[in-house]
Amino acid sequence: MFICPCQALSWCPWQLNLLATGGGSSDKTVKFWNVTSGQCMDTLTTDSQVSGVLWSEGHREVLVAQGFPQNQLVLLQYPSLQCVAELKGHEGRILHTSLSPDGTTVASVGADETLRLWKCFAGQPDGAVTHFSSNKKRLDNHLVSPFSMLR
Numbered sequence: 593m594f595i596c597p598c599q600a601l602s603w604c605p606w607q608l609n610l611l612a613t614g615g616g617s618s619d620k621t622v623k624f625w626n627v628t629s630g631q632c633m634d635t636l637t638t639d640s641q642v643s644g645v646l647w648s649e650g651h652r653e654v655l656v657a658q659g660f661p662q663n664q665l666v667l668l669q670y671p672s673l674q675c676v677a678e679l680k681g682h683e684g685r686i687l688h689t690s691l692s693p694d695g696t697t698v699a700s701v702g703a704d705e706t707l708r709l710w711k712c713f714a715g716q717p718d719g720a721v722t723h724f725s726s727n728k729k730r731l732d733n734h735l736v737s738p739f740s741m742l743r
Contacts, residue, residue, distance in 0.1 A: 600657070602645040604670075612654060614642030622656055624671075636673050638666075644689035646698060648713040655698060655712055659685030665700060667712060679710050 600614030609628040615621045622636040622645060636656070644657030653676065656666045663686060665679040684703030691698055698710045 600642055600645045602647055602654075604647050605649045606647075606652075612645045612647070614645045614656065617641040617660065634671065634673065636668070638662075640664075641685070643686050644700075646689055646691050649695045651713055653713070655689070657686040657689045657700060659687075663702065665689070665698065665710060665712070679712070681708050682706065
């Protein structure tokens with residue numbers, strides 16, 4: 593049994609016993625669990641509530657959706673948890689994320705009533721992502737489509 597405040601969870605597609613969980617506004621962490629042993633392998637503390645976690649199938653990366661106050665997506669290398677990119681654009685907290693069937697694009701919907709598409713996982717599998725540098729930087733230009741208001 594795992595005891596943690598949880599608003600997000602996602603199985604790692606290339607390490608089958610690895611589950612990531614994301615805590616809400618009082619917890620603000622992403623925990624990485626070995627479900628075979630029940631051990632928490634690592635904890636990432638964020639400065640925002642965690643509203644989503646998505647794994648790349650072709651890269652050793654995980655995407656963390658953050659709500660208030662950052663309202664951003666953060667792309668991290670795994671297992672080092674080094675920040676690859678911060679994807680900003682939502683004016684309200686991110687409510688939900690979903691990975692495209694081809695595994696390259698993330699859709700995010702926010703409390704600002706917008707849907708945004710991000711080209712997060714393009715490039716060669718298990719290598720450097722071609723459109724991200726290895727240094728942390730803001731990547732607004734990788735927003736594929738900022739849909740208008742949903743209503």
